[in-house]
Amino acid sequence: DGGITQSPKYLFRKEGQNVTLSCEQNLNHDAMYWYRQDPGQGLRLIYYSQIVNDFQKGDIAEGYSVSREKKESFPLTVTSAQKNPTAFYLCASSISGGHYGYTFGSGTRLTVV
């Protein structure tokens, strides 16, 4: 079955360390997105990519980086520059234009210890 896989489900990071969250889809979707979810804040866009080797900053890109070397994969790196990284991270994908909304992964809960 087609879908989006995020891994790991839970991730713990020490302060000052970079950490990479994985997102893989086999839906043949062109567009992929990373959102951050905090209580009472809804979903805030970090980065998005419409095609391979191209991506754009969202509303809260500072302290994050991404790559899009393959259509299926859109990993997110949370760098040490991100001051408050503890959050729930959601990856999503859509057909070009997103007319039918997104398909979401199951999320990664990142905790800084």
Added chain:
Amino acid sequence: AQTVTQSQPEMSVQEAETVTLSCTYDTSESDYYLFWYKQPPSRQMILVIRQEAYKQQNATENRFSVNFQKAAKSFSLKISDSQLGDAAMYFCAYRIRGSTLGRLYFGRGTQLTVWP
């Protein structure tokens, strides 16, 4: 700026009753899509219903229906015959039609509790 407002952080309903969740949005565009997503305790986001702004007829999916008022920029979700499994966070979202960017703008969510 594109904004989506959900004015009810929390709502509750008795099982088998009907509840309406509110959503308003701000845009200068005339053609767009609107969505309601459900996020149960598992935190998996699930698309509940979709509305195309150029269609006047309100979308319906089984017990879920919307009241789309384009002039008022309002897009409320009605859940009929509420079930315990409807308990979740509900997000309203908006997307401009024709935009190559494809991004959705989300509200902050409404937490729905269903009482037995």
